[in-house]
Amino acid sequence: MKFFPLVWANLTRHKRRTALTTLSVALALFLFASLRSVVTTLRATGEVGSETRMIVQSAKAIVFFLPMSYRERLLAVPGVQAASWANWFGGVYQDPKNFFAQFAVDPESYLDVYAGDYDMPADQRAAFIRERTGCIVGKSLLDKFGWHLGQNVTLTGTIFEGDWPVTIRGVFRSLDPVFSEDAMLVHYDMVYERYPTWVRPGWYVLQLKNPALAPQVAAAIDSEFKNSSDPTKTGSERAFNASFVTMWGNVSFLMDSIGMAVVFAILLVAANSMMLSARERTNEVGVLKTVGFGDRLLFGLVMAEAGGIAAAGAVLGLGAATVLWPAIHFSAMGFLPGFRVTPGTLALGLGIAVLLAVASGLLPALSAARLSAVQALRHVE
């Protein structure tokens, strides 16, 4: 510890160089943490969903509707406690760029099935259920568009043609990522009323009595409808969410490769800066050795300097990524709900910082340790 002032003096000798190098390291780790978080967030979206809920969708493809009559038949399957249904509404608010998810649901049963995953005052829930043109929105969506309770919002249907004026009757907070706060719920009946011959449930959500029975329930349902004109595909809610994540393709490979390139590029910057400093101080190393500094100590001093830069960069970069993204509510138009830097990513980032310190400091530190005093003093830059 008593050599701290010496390391500090060395770091502050070229203030600009130290600052720039530290900032490069910070930028690299910021970028690394952000890219990595895209992967972890996507993975997390694929892992949300309760084990006691199952999704029944058309076996042909998710865009096919299922008959309304399935509700009673699904409820009759042993092990099924409750059933509700939903549709992707696909409306546009003012501009297609304002993308957010809307679901047309059967309000009462849907909110029951998802009880515990959201938080909303009971009177707002009742007001929503009562009014066919009512809707509820997540708090973060409400804030994003600056809406308020009771406001009229008009959606333009892309799937269900026409203008759909709805009134905000409730605002919910999400307690579980499966119930996204960037979403709006409207009445299925509102859509059905206008398109009675066409609209049917897009998918059913089932609540099971016992999650252990899930495989049997799924098999029973799919075999029941197998030979109908609308065969079903039943799976856990988690698998349903995961299937959307796999649709992105190989995102993690892309993000990881870019992350690697970033780390390497900055490693070069940091290593170069350490080498420049070391070269300029060859004479000093000779002096220090002459006055009795040991090889090991000199090695340690250079490594401490590299470590200082990497540590400062790590704190700045990883800290910025951790604070910035949640602060601006970044969610990539809802594609990356709850985007944040996980502890695992932070640990990985710190590991990279250590690696950076070792890789950039090792060569200069070794050469400082190995240098003979005579040679060093003779050295002319």
Next chain:
Amino acid sequence: MKIPLVYNIRSLARRPVSNAMTALGVAFVVGVFIATLALANGFRMALVKTGSPDNVVVLRKGADSELASGISRDHAAIIGALPEIATASDGAPLVSPEVFVPMDIASASGGGAQLVVTRGVTTRAFEVRRSVHITAGRMFAPGRDEVIIGAAIAPRLAHSAVGDTIHFGGRGWLVTGHFAAGGSAFESEVWGQNEQLMPVLRGEFFQVVVFRLRDRSRFGAVQQKLQNDPRLQVDARRESDFYASQSVVLRTILNFLAIFITSIMAVGAIFGAVNTMYAAVASRTSEIAVLLTLGFRPRSVLASFLAEAAFLALVGGLVGCLVALPINGIVTSTTNWSSFSMIAFQFLVTPRILVEGLIFSLVMGVLGGFFPARRAARMPVVEAIR
């Protein structure tokens, strides 16, 4: 008077390791820059190439994608009777009413199904879409459960070889051929006859009607006519514009990614160049003093060091281009969120992207070299030469 560039190149060669590191740092940035742009570009081109400016796509009013559209048989017949539609050699109008539905089809790698666009067309579709041609096997025969599969998606689906039976929509379909379509998004689709696919898909209506114009300059008039027809509730779009617009969501994401990542990386690389150039200026203090004493103007010294930094970065940029070039043509796939289905496309490195990469590296060099070069130019001669 100008200081010859060879002075800078020889100076760079005196510190090979440090300069190589700086150049490599720039190379990584340029490499990532080119790779991300090539990804966005490849995706855009796949969709842009899908449409032809000679063709018109008719969708239900308000539908922003083929997926959301629906057009009844009666309306399709009205649209098909337009006199502006080009005719084939046998006199029939070049119009193709099509069904379009993403279907779950088992993927080749195992692990479940993925959504793939299934398009039901008429045999006229091949005259309307002239880029489409069979590469293996034969066309599907009208009136039979037969399909042809796009060349880009075929390797990613199970049972997709010619002669196999592929399953979707609760039925088996004989694969009679594969087709190519100039690298466009059609190559990520499965095609069959519309009358065969319609009952399995979504009932008695088409999703789009596509026709070829007799005269492409008449598009505006035809569009007016269709949209004002009281019998119809449709939007008409030029096919090339329509498919380009279908890439907007993903393209916005990819471009944001390219700009976000590379600009942050670039700042890091510029800092590296600044460090290197300051060190270079500091270690060559006496040289610079000599140059100034000899009568070179400060302006020349500034230009000389700027050129040195730019040259260093340009070498890095060239290396970056070379490193990124092999990704050209690599096929990758993702979901096009407008059709909700898988689309396979290639990384596309164009000369323009390479030039942009080189310009980018030059900019990094000049920005990184400016302050060090200015310090060199302003050096007090008398002190420096001591």
